[in-house]
Amino acid sequence: MEEQLNSVFASYQGEKSELIPVLQDVQEELGYLPEEAIREVARFVRLPEAKVFGVATFYARFHLHPRGEHIIRLCCGTACHVRGASKVADRVKDVLSVGVGETTEDMKFTYEEVACIGACGLAPVMTIDDKTFGKLDPDKTEKTIKKFGEDSSEGGEA
Ligand code: FES
Structure with a gap:
């Protein structure tokens, strides 16, 4: 992890104002923000750890657990x-x-619930990655997820 963090830090000055972009780049590099990485970021931008943890938990775009x-x-x-x-x-x-x-234990799926995604005409709706699936019922949903797990190249239904 140290190497990845150093490669991110190399493009910054270590200023407080760089906190958000640094966190973003670290997340992109590691896939999420492990505690240890957050501590290192705090040290790098010279902010208290609690403040950096606060920012990382406040913004929905940051993830503190593997996805x-x-x-x-x-x-x-x-x-x-x-x-x-x-x-x-x-x-x-x-x-x-x-x-x-x-x-999931096999690290295949992360499940989130979100507010309106602007496809109300297709309600109920879910997305898997960038594909949208509409007019769902429980059985259709189960089939869709299973199929997606087997072959993620399957197309979505709009
Ligand atoms: S309420 Fe609008 S897409 Fe679900």
């Missing part, structure tokens, strides 16, 4: 909720044995 190969985001906005998103959510959690924000 799966594929990111499932289920919309829990109003339109999706009304059309049964919570039943879909239950099935996803069941099939993958994860809670919200968790990653």
Whole structure:
């Protein structure tokens, strides 16, 4: 990890104002922000560790735990909720044995719940990476996830 951190730090001056871009680059390099990396970043930009941890946990774009190969985001906005998103959510959690924000043991999927993604006409909707799947019901969702796990090159349905 040290080598990767040093290669990120090499493009910065170690100024407090560089905190966010440094965290972003470190996350890109490591895939997430392990505690040790956050401590090193704090040292580098000369800020208290607590402050850097605070920033890393505040912004949704930063991840303090390793993430799966594929990111499932289920919309829990109003339109999706009304059309049964919570039943879909239950099935996803069941099939993958994860809670919200968790990653499967095989590191294949991370499950997240998000606010409206602007595809309400297709409610309930989820995305897996950059593919959108709409008009879901629990069975269709299970099939989609299983198929995606077997062959992630399968196309999404808009
Ligand atoms: S509420 Fe789900 S896409 Fe808008």
